[in-house]
Amino acid sequence: MRLTIREALLSFRRAPVLSVLAVTTIAFALFVLGLFGLVAVNLRGALTQIEERVEIVMYLTRGTPVEVVTVAIGDIDAFPEVESVNYVTEDQALERARQQLVEFQGVFDDLATNPLPASLEIHLKPGFRDSRNARTVAQRLSGFRFAEDIRYGSDWVAKLDRLRDIAGVVGLVLGAGFAAAALIIIGTTIRMTVLARRREIHIMRLVGATDGFIRRPFLLDGALKGALGGAFAIALNYGAFLAVSRGLFQAAFFSTEQSALFVLFGTILGFAASALSVGRHLPSA
Amino acid sequence: MIRFNRVFKAFPKGSLALKDVSFHVAKSEFAFLTGHSGAGKSTVLRLIYADELPTSGTVRVSGFSTANLKRREIPKLRRRLGIVFQDFRLLEDRTAEENVAFALEVTGTRRSVIAPKVMRVLAQVGLAAKAQAYPRELSGGEQQRVAIARALVNDPLVLLADEPTGNLDERATRGVFQLLRDINATGTAVILATHDLDLVRQAPYRTIELQDGALVYDSAEEDERHEGVASQ
Ligand SMILES: Nc1ncnc2c1ncn2[C@@H]1O[C@H](COP(=O)(O)OP(=O)(O)OP(=O)(O)O)[C@@H](O)[C@H]1O
Ligand SMILES: [Mg+2]
Numbered sequence: 001m002r003l004t005i006r007e008a009l010l011s012f013r014r015a016p017v018l019s020v021l022a023v024t025t026i027a028f029a030l031f032v033l034g035l036f037g038l039v040a041v042n043l044r045g046a047l048t049q050i051e052e053r054v055e056i057v058m059y060l061t062r063g064t065p066v067e068v069v070t071v072a073i074g075d076i077d078a079f080p081e082v083e084s085v086n087y088v089t090e091d092q093a094l095e096r097a098r099q100q101l102v103e104f105q106g107v108f109d110d111l112a113t114n115p116l117p118a119s120l121e122i123h124l125k126p127g128f129r130d131s132r133n134a135r136t137v138a139q140r141l142s143g144f145r146f147a148e149d150i151r152y153g154s155d156w157v158a159k160l161d162r163l164r165d166i167a168g169v170v171g172l173v174l175g176a177g178f179a180a181a182a183l184i185i186i187g188t189t190i191r192m193t194v195l196a197r198r199r200e201i202h203i204m205r206l207v208g209a210t211d212g213f214i215r216r217p218f219l220l221d222g223a224l225k226g227a228l229g230g231a232f233a234i235a236l237n238y239g240a241f242l243a244v245s246r247g248l249f250q251a252a253f254f255s256t257e258q259s260a261l262f263v264l265f266g267t268i269l270g271f272a273a274s275a276l277s278v279g280r281h282l283p284s285a
Numbered sequence: 286m287i288r289f290n291r292v293f294k295a296f297p298k299g300s301l302a303l304k305d306v307s308f309h310v311a312k313s314e315f316a317f318l319t320g321h322s323g324a325g326k327s328t329v330l331r332l333i334y335a336d337e338l339p340t341s342g343t344v345r346v347s348g349f350s351t352a353n354l355k356r357r358e359i360p361k362l363r364r365r366l367g368i369v370f371q372d373f374r375l376l377e378d379r380t381a382e383e384n385v386a387f388a389l390e391v392t393g394t395r396r397s398v399i400a401p402k403v404m405r406v407l408a409q410v411g412l413a414a415k416a417q418a419y420p421r422e423l424s425g426g427e428q429q430r431v432a433i434a435r436a437l438v439n440d441p442l443v444l445l446a447d448e449p450t451g452n453l454d455e456r457a458t459r460g461v462f463q464l465l466r467d468i469n470a471t472g473t474a475v476i477l478a479t480h481d482l483d484l485v486r487q488a489p490y491r492t493i494e495l496q497d498g499a500l501v502y503d504s505a506e507e508d509e510r511h512e513g514v515a516s517q
Binding site for chain 1: 334356357359361362366368374376387390391392396439
């Protein structure tokens with residue numbers, strides 16, 4: 001075991017440039033993956049926030065009697081998707097407008113009649129807060145005779161959904177590209193190490209070392225480089241996260257578990273790369 | 286213990302390196318393997334340590350047979366053999382002691398037993414005093430002794446020596462040869478491939494001679510063989 005570790009560490013000294021290159025490519029592969037992962041994580045955060053605010057607003061025809069509206073509220077509240085229904089009268093709408101649009105205070109004061117319609121604000125239950133359910137409910141609402149207009153944030157939600165998917169795919173593709181590069185570079189490092197250690201490997205074979213034993217340092221070496229690359233990737237991602245958080249908006253970072261997963265993923269990547277190339281290069285040594 | 290049965294060996298681009306070779310070497314025996322350059326001596330040794338497999342016929346070594354030898358059994362087979370070469374094949378960046386210990390480390394020997402074993406074999410080959418020396422600080426004869434110590438450290442049944450004195454002067458040659466005889470005296474079989482006929486004449490050991498891949502003389506079956514050769 002000591003021998004295995006020593007040999008694995010020696011490879012950094014034997015081929016420093018290639019070793020650094022291998023670690024860097026793995027780091028970049030995971031960095032890119034992580035960057036898009038961060039985008040996805042933050043988009044998901046944003047989406048839940050937006051989803052929580054998803055509400056359907058039904059504007060009522062002017063002069064709809066309160067009794068009719070009350071009955072309707074009871075009906076709508078009974079929809080399986082609906083969490084709550086909030087009745088905003090014409091006066092309340094005007095009051096809100098006054099508060100929210102302070103700059104136009106004067107305009108509202110001068111009004112002889114209130115131009116704002118009354119409305120019902122409908123919140124959906126968690127799990128139903130997506131564009132498909134919002135549309136279903138909206139369609140059902142349009143059946144009410146006094147429904148003047150129905151609005152819901154479906155476009156927004158759908159667009160964000162799509163953005164998240166795209167971020168995920170781009171991240172995966174770019175990450176896979178870098179991972180492939182890392183695979184090739186680790187393969188080259190191993191070929192070099194096998195060449196540099198040909199004498200030792202030859203003697204190991206002569207005295208009866210098993211193939212597994214001869215392979216082990218290479219596998220450990222690859223796993224080590226992968227773990228290092230994963231750690232670097234986390235550092236790079238954290239840098240990017242800080243830059244964005246300071247300059248643009250408050251973003252979220254990976255959890256400790258997700259960060260650990262990065263290092264693990266790097267380790268597996270490095271190990272797999274070694275296993276693949278050592279299988280090809282050792283038999284000829 | 287080592288038995289060749291009608292062994293033929295053809296290399297991809299070449300004529301037959303071995304043609305119908307059969308012989309048997311017993312436990313604790315000392316056998317010379319002689320013949321001109323290219324006669325097939327190294328090929329015989331390589332078949333013994335399963336570096337190559339026979340094209341036809343079988344090679345049996347201490348319970349292993351090329352007829353059903355699996356790749357993962359080769360290390361086990363080699364641990365019963367000690368192998369030395371003309372060019373020593375030591376690791377330049379390790380001391381004599383470390384070179385010998387290497388053979389134990391890579392075969393998974395417990396660390397606590399390595400040091401005493403290494404010292405014992407280094408003493409056996411007369412190099413206890415030079416344990417800390419690097420190969421470049423040792424004479425050719427001394428380097429070959431380190432290589433022999435490395436071959437012995439796993440307590441082999443057979444020591445295979447391919448031209449071990451090829452790079453040595455006469456004095457060092459005698460020293461190494463005497464060492465091999467001493468090793469044989471402790472019960473380890475020795476197969477010594479050489480074209481140094483002076484060496485062969487120095488001791489009354491079994492001699493197997495190859496010529497162009499064919500076994501032309503075996504002192505153990507001297508009479509039979511003589512008839513065979515004479516009738517050709
Ligand atoms: N790997 C190989 N590929 C092709 N031909 C080979 C190979 N190894 C050996 N040979 C051939 O097999 C024949 C026997 O070679 P071998 O090395 O056994 O001879 P040798 O008796 O050990 O000679 P020397 O005394 O010079 O070491 C030679 O003709 C050689 O060219
Ligand atoms: Mg030879």
